[in-house]
Amino acid sequence: MELFQYMEKYDYEQVLFCQDKESGLKAIIVIHDTTLGPALGGTRMWMYNSEEEALEDALRLARGMTYKNAAAGLNLGGGKTVIIGDPRKDKNEAMFRAFGRFIQGLNGRYITAEDVGTTVADMDIIYQETDYVTGISPEFGSSGNPSPATAYGVYRGMKAAAKEAFGSDSLEGKVVAVQGVGNVAYHLCRHLHEEGAKLIVTDINKEAVARAVEEFGAKAVDPNDIYGVECDIFAPCALGGIINDQTIPQLKAKVIAGSANNQLKEPRHGDMIHEMGIVYAPDYVINAGGVINVADELYGYNRERAMKKIEQIYDNIEKVFAIAKRDNIPTYVAADRMAEERIETMRKARSQFLQNGHHILSRCRAR
Numbered sequence: 001m002e003l004f005q006y007m008e009k010y011d012y013e014q015v016l017f018c019q020d021k022e023s024g025l026k027a028i029i030v031i032h033d034t035t036l037g038p039a040l041g042g043t044r045m046w047m048y049n050s051e052e053e054a055l056e057d058a059l060r061l062a063r064g065m066t067y068k069n070a071a072a073g074l075n076l077g078g079g080k081t082v083i084i085g086d087p088r089k090d091k092n093e094a095m096f097r098a099f100g101r102f103i104q105g106l107n108g109r110y111i112t113a114e115d116v117g118t119t120v121a122d123m124d125i126i127y128q129e130t131d132y133v134t135g136i137s138p139e140f141g142s143s144g145n146p147s148p149a150t151a152y153g154v155y156r157g158m159k160a161a162a163k164e165a166f167g168s169d170s171l172e173g174k175v176v177a178v179q180g181v182g183n184v185a186y187h188l189c190r191h192l193h194e195e196g197a198k199l200i201v202t203d204i205n206k207e208a209v210a211r212a213v214e215e216f217g218a219k220a221v222d223p224n225d226i227y228g229v230e231c232d233i234f235a236p237c238a239l240g241g242i243i244n245d246q247t248i249p250q251l252k253a254k255v256i257a258g259s260a261n262n263q264l265k266e267p268r269h270g271d272m273i274h275e276m277g278i279v280y281a282p283d284y285v286i287n288a289g290g291v292i293n294v295a296d297e298l299y300g301y302n303r304e305r306a307m308k309k310i311e312q313i314y315d316n317i318e319k320v321f322a323i324a325k326r327d328n329i330p331t332y333v334a335a336d337r338m339a340e341e342r343i344e345t346m347r348k349a350r351s352q353f354l355q356n357g358h359h360i361l362s363r364c365r366a367r
């Protein structure tokens with residue numbers, strides 16, 4: 001990849017490669033856009049096959065956060081980190097301390113949180129080195145693990161998508177196929193089970209599957225079979241790129257609504273599902289519950305206030321569907337339009353000069 005060419009094409013601000021030999025830290029922090037405020041996005045730890053693959057993931061995820069934060073109405077820009085390594089084997093305290101120091105060096109331009117492969121305990125270690133971390137333990141006045149909040153937002157957004165597809169937002173009796181039953185999807189399955197939905201689940205982790213089968217009466221299928229199962233709703237809750245040339249022909253669902261980031265492998269796959277009449281709830285709009293929850297920490301965390309905002313994901317998804325209908329475009333394009341309009345409006349609103357704490361006249365600065 002020609003990095004600068006790619007950065008120019010999608011308007012990335014900054015890419016930071018962080019290395020610490022002693023702890024084995026190899027991290028890539030990407031700040032995509034800070035028009036709306038500091039870049040906030042989680043840290044993913046994953047066993048990437050190559051540095052190129054890690055960089056591509058970080059770049060895509062960071063840009064997704066710009067759109068997610070804008071569409072959710074947050075005064076935050078977009079960024080993300082990936083750490084190269086196996087979260088089950090390669091973590092150590094020094095690694096997250098070193099990483100925390102790199103974040104502190106950015107002086108608030110980037111704020112982190114959990115993502116796939118990182119936990120509240122990891123964030124607590126990072127917190128020892130930097131203020132710019134959210135989703136730490138509640139005893140520090142923080143919001144804790146963002147996954148239940150993300151799950152609640154996905155549940156609300158799924159109801160809005162069901163209303164669009166089936167004429168009612170009730171999920172009772174609906175068959176939902178869930179791919180990946182990790183941190184977010186476990187809580188999502190709980191909401192769905194409580195409402196009377198029927199669950200089909202898969203995961204590469206057998207224990208995660210067994211828990212969903214036991215607690216929610218879910219039916220388990222092999223990971224490769226989840227795309228083609230008979231269901232009303234497909235909920236991708238594992239990794240990205242799963243709506244692609246191979247999986248689309250298998251899909252039987254009328255709705256796609258799940259927590260995974262970057263679900264469409266390429267934009268054209270969004271066009272394909274649109275043409276098939278599938279109602280797609282754009283990933284970064286429906287999965288914003290976690291970031292809305294951690295962002296509330298910037299004001300002094302208040303769970304009630306955060307949950308009220310997460311409820312509104314239902315309305316945000318409806319707004320996206322309305323734009324898509326108005327402009328006769330696929331929902332993923334409508335979501336981009338909604339996010340981009342907000343960023344542009346705010347960019348213009350902020351174009352006037354504002355003296356930011358420092359007096360511009362040197363004789364006044366001295367006082």
Ligand SMILES: NC(=O)C1=CN([C@@H]2O[C@H](COP(=O)(O)OP(=O)(O)OC[C@H]3O[C@@H](n4cnc5c(N)ncnc54)[C@H](O)[C@@H]3O)[C@@H](O)[C@H]2O)C=CC1
Pocket residue numbers: 114115116117146147148150179180181182183184185202203204205208223237238239240259260261287288290291
């Ligand atoms: N945790 C959060 O608050 C948020 C998570 N997301 C996204 O939601 C997705 C899930 O996140 P978490 O639940 O936090 O991660 P997680 O790591 O707890 O869960 C992901 C699950 O997917 C499984 N998985 C991985 N590859 C799979 C495959 N090919 N087939 C079936 N299962 C597979 C894993 O074994 C794991 O159980 C990710 O894409 C993440 O970026 C988005 C917004 C917020």
Ligand SMILES: CC(C)CC(=O)C(=O)O
Pocket residue numbers: 040041042043068113114115135146261287288290291294
């Ligand atoms: C997990 C969130 C707190 C932030 C994030 O990285 C996301 O929404 O993908």
